Amino acid sequence: MIVWSDTVRKPVCEGNSMTVKVKFFASLKEQMGCDGATVEIGEVATAADVWLQASGGKALPPNVLVAVNMEYTDQNQGVKSGDEVAFFPPVTGG
Amino acid sequence: MIVWSDTVRKPVCEGNSMTVKVKFFASLKEQMGCDGATVEIGEVATAADVWLQASGGKALPPNVLVAVNMEYTDQNQGVKSGDEVAFFPPVTGG
Amino acid sequence: MKIAVDEAPFSPWEALAQYERDVVQPAFPGKFGAAATFIGTMRDFNEGDGVHAMTLEHYPGMTEKQLQLILDEAFNKWKLLDALLLHRVGELKPQEPIVLVAVWSAHRKDAFEACRHIMEALKSRAPFWKKEQLDGGAGRWVEKNSDGY
Amino acid sequence: MKIAVDEAPFSPWEALAQYERDVVQPAFPGKFGAAATFIGTMRDFNEGDGVHAMTLEHYPGMTEKQLQLILDEAFNKWKLLDALLLHRVGELKPQEPIVLVAVWSAHRKDAFEACRHIMEALKSRAPFWKKEQLDGGAGRWVEKNSDGY
Numbered sequence: 294m295i296v297w298s299d300t301v302r303k304p305v306c307e308g309n310s311m312t313v314k315v316k317f318f319a320s321l322k323e324q325m326g327c328d329g330a331t332v333e334i335g336e337v338a339t340a341a342d343v344w345l346q347a348s349g350g351k352a353l354p355p356n357v358l359v360a361v362n363m364e365y366t367d368q369n370q371g372v373k374s375g376d377e378v379a380f381f382p383p384v385t386g387g
Numbered sequence: 388m389i390v391w392s393d394t395v396r397k398p399v400c401e402g403n404s405m406t407v408k409v410k411f412f413a414s415l416k417e418q419m420g421c422d423g424a425t426v427e428i429g430e431v432a433t434a435a436d437v438w439l440q441a442s443g444g445k446a447l448p449p450n451v452l453v454a455v456n457m458e459y460t461d462q463n464q465g466v467k468s469g470d471e472v473a474f475f476p477p478v479t480g481g
Numbered sequence: 482m483k484i485a486v487d488e489a490p491f492s493p494w495e496a497l498a499q500y501e502r503d504v505v506q507p508a509f510p511g512k513f514g515a516a517a518t519f520i521g522t523m524r525d526f527n528e529g530d531g532v533h534a535m536t537l538e539h540y541p542g543m544t545e546k547q548l549q550l551i552l553d554e555a556f557n558k559w560k561l562l563d564a565l566l567l568h569r570v571g572e573l574k575p576q577e578p579i580v581l582v583a584v585w586s587a588h589r590k591d592a593f594e595a596c597r598h599i600m601e602a603l604k605s606r607a608p609f610w611k612k613e614q615l616d617g618g619a620g621r622w623v624e625k626n627s628d629g630y
Numbered sequence: 631m632k633i634a635v636d637e638a639p640f641s642p643w644e645a646l647a648q649y650e651r652d653v654v655q656p657a658f659p660g661k662f663g664a665a666a667t668f669i670g671t672m673r674d675f676n677e678g679d680g681v682h683a684m685t686l687e688h689y690p691g692m693t694e695k696q697l698q699l700i701l702d703e704a705f706n707k708w709k710l711l712d713a714l715l716l717h718r719v720g721e722l723k724p725q726e727p728i729v730l731v732a733v734w735s736a737h738r739k740d741a742f743e744a745c746r747h748i749m750e751a752l753k754s755r756a757p758f759w760k761k762e763q764l765d766g767g768a769g770r771w772v773e774k775n776s777d778g779y
Contacts, residue, residue: 319538319610320622363543365606379540379608385623386537386568386609387521387580387600413687413759414771457692459755473689473757479772480686480717480758481589481670481729481749494647501643511674511724517745518667524736525660575660587673590778593746596666600738629739 309336311374315347318381321357329379334372341368343378356383403430405468409441412475415451423473428466435462437472450477482556482564484548486539488571493520493581496567505563505585513562517592518583519600525575527623531616535573540608544568551602555584558598559591566599568609601629631705631713633697635688637720642669642730645716654712654734662711666741667732668749674724676772680765684722689757693717700751704733707747708740715748717758750778 316329325348332346340361344353353359359368360379372378410423419442426440434455438447447453453462454473466472483500497518505513523535552564567581582599586592604626611623632649646667654662672684701713716730731748735741753775760772 316540318540318608319612360540360543360608363540363546379543381540381608382610382622383625384604384606384608385611385626386539386607387604387626410689412689412757413761454689454692454757457689457695473692475689475757476759476771477774478753478755478757479760479775480688480756481753481775492647494643494650498641498643498647506725511672514671514673516667516669516671518665518669519738519742520665520667521738522663522665523660524663576655588776589668589670589749590776593668593749593778597742600742627737627739629742 310334311336311338313343313372313374314377315343316377316379318379320382321380338372339368340366340370340372340378343372344368344380357381358383404428405430405432407437407466407468408471409437410471410473412473414476415474432466433462434460434464434466434472437466438462438474451475452477482552484545484552484566486544486548486568486570488569490569490577491567491581493567493578496581497565497583500565500583501585509562509585512587513585514587515589515592516583516585517589517596518581519596520578521580523573523575523577523579527613532613533575533616534614536612537570537573537579538610538612539570543608547607548603551599551606554602555595555599559586559595560588561586561591561595564599568607570609597629604629631701633694633701633715635693635697635717635719637718639718639726640716640730642716642727645730646714646732649714649732650734658711658734661736662734663736664738664741665732665734666738666745667730668745669727670729672722672724672726672728676762681724681762682765683763685761686719686722686728687759687761688719692757696756697752700748700755703751704744704748708735708744709737710735710740710744713748717756719758746778753778
């Protein structure tokens with residue numbers, strides 16, 4: 294079970310912005326109430342920034358995994374315009 | 388390849404004797420020229436004694452495995468009348 | 482090498498027979514001495530509760546990409562000849578196969594080690610998620626895979 | 631649990647499908663989550679030489695006894711539901727299956743570990759001997775099994 298803790302929403306840089314695709318899966322998708330979104334964000338942004346923008350300022354739960362363009366990464370990775378940024382709980386296949 | 392070294396044949400006790408069944412397998416069977424024999428041996432005898440009797444006094448090669456009544460054992464195990472004593476090279480199944 | 486992620490149920494032993502006959506034997510006739518396989522099947526229980534159905538969600542695209550990475554790693558680490566990896570998604574019932582991992586090699590050590598490694602890597606890295614339908618009626622996400630070692 | 635030592639060739643995947651359907655599923659419906667298998671197949675080469683035929687000798691009676699001991703040990707050490715063990719003897723040609731080890735359990739760790747353990751125990755203790763017919767015409771006894779770990 295993911296427990297949310299509120300946090301302050303980071304300001305998105307004015308002026309230059311880019312668009313990234315956000316995806317949520319499994320229990321996170323249910324908790325977010327949607328399977329993703331397209332978000333506009335300042336040109337210099339990390340996956341964590343994308344999360345804050347897409348989640349409306351919620352803190353990134355510590356057990357959530359992050360993938361950019363279908364590769365695992367951590368929340369500090371920079372993203373670029375057109376990237377697909379996915380957030381999901383620990384995987385349970387097999 | 389099993390290398391034979393000659394050795395002195397142990398005397399079989401006179402008087403009370405018993406019969407055991409001897410089996411050889413695989414390359415050892417080929418080297419012995421038969422797949423086994425029934426041997427008469429003194430009542431107090433080990434598997435090694437059975438080997439000496441059956442092999443005509445050859446030393447037991449160090450890599451030969453010994454089974455008495457289809458269970459692995461070592462050459463010092465005592466045998467009793469009616470036992471089946473098998474000698475064979477390292478196994479190579481699977 | 483074949484990877485498939487499919488909503489349709491599969492018959493693991495038939496899939497193995499067919500793949501070995503049609504792909505492995507023609508490509509490596511007389512060369513494979515070992516095949517190690519693992520098949521994961523849906524149980525009707527988990528953590529003390531009865532389970533009568535399961536939904537397997539995944540991340541299309543990333544799933545295949547990660548599975549390919551996992552197989553590539555295994556082929557780099559061990560001497561392997563071929564591999565087959567099948568994984569169900571969608572709605573499952575107890576006793577239906579979930580996953581199949583098969584590895585062919587010349588020698589058994591490679592097949593054993595690679596098969597287990599692939600399975601553990603899949604469990605920890607391939608983006609699948611299981612939601613169980615408990616006998617009581619509640620839905621429950623599986624939170625974490627058990628440790629395989 | 632089934633052990634068979636036979637001169638007749640066997641089809642490993644069909645044997646597995648049949649055993650699982652006729653024995654494992656009826657006995658443990660919905661209870662097995664894992665099946666690990668190993669199949670050893672005759673290669674057409676060994677230690678740098680071509681091999682075109684093989685004779686598998688064994689010690690009837692002791693073979694079955696040792697195989698049973700090995701399975702019993704595995705069932706004592708791991709939580710297993712069922713096992714199938716088949717081994718060829720007699721005259722073999724390349725690409726024919728030699729041995730099949732299959733283990734069913736609730737959880738994968740048991741199946742993986744038991745399957746490999748059974749196979750290694752069989753290799754070191756079951757009284758089988760291989761004589762290869764080399765492509766040059768000579769017969770050669772296999773002197774020692776390779777190390778599996």
